[in-house]
Amino acid sequence: MDSVTPPSAAAVHPVIVPLSYLLGTWRGQGEGGYPTINSFSYGEELHFSSNPGKPVIAYNQKTWKLNSGEPMHAESGYWRPKPDGTIEVVIAQSTGIVEVQKGTYNTQDKTIKLQSELVGNASKVKEITRDFELVNGDLSYVVQMATNLTGIQPHLKALLKKL
DSSP states (O other), X not given: OOTTSOXXXXXXXXXXXXXXXXXXXXXXXXXXXXXTEEEEEEEEEEEEEXXXXXXXXXXXXXXXOXXXXXXXXXXXXXXXXXXXXXXXXXXXXXXXOEEEEEEEEETTTTEEEEXXXXXXXXXXXXXXXXXXXXXXXXXXXXXXEEESSSOSEEEEEEEEEEO
16 A cells, blocks of 8 residues: 555454444534533534554544534544453543543444543542443433532533534
């Protein structure tokens, strides 16, 4: 393969294949809230990509205000699925918070459940969970969060369509 030829789907590492449905760009809308903030809606785009032959999925996310298009939040990281159905995820947020998540994926149900092992550089956030599910071809997720003042509670949810 020369340096100009794009990698084919066949170049996806075997460990990535069970989650290859994620690869590409997803866009939609979400809703957020928490006991300590006002509820809000947002636009969102997720992008999942893989490097040929590497057992990792690169992840990029950005959100914006629906009425103005003004950027709100962004994060990026890497998802490392294992053949046994476990997965490790590292995420760096634009707010300076970093997450190390571990969890499981189910290829039949097309679900991914993540639980924070570490939330770094966060004075208030103590725990984050992220649950993803493919529903009728759309990607849905729920993010829950615990702080030093509140137990684990819903924070974000969205429904995204593949572009």
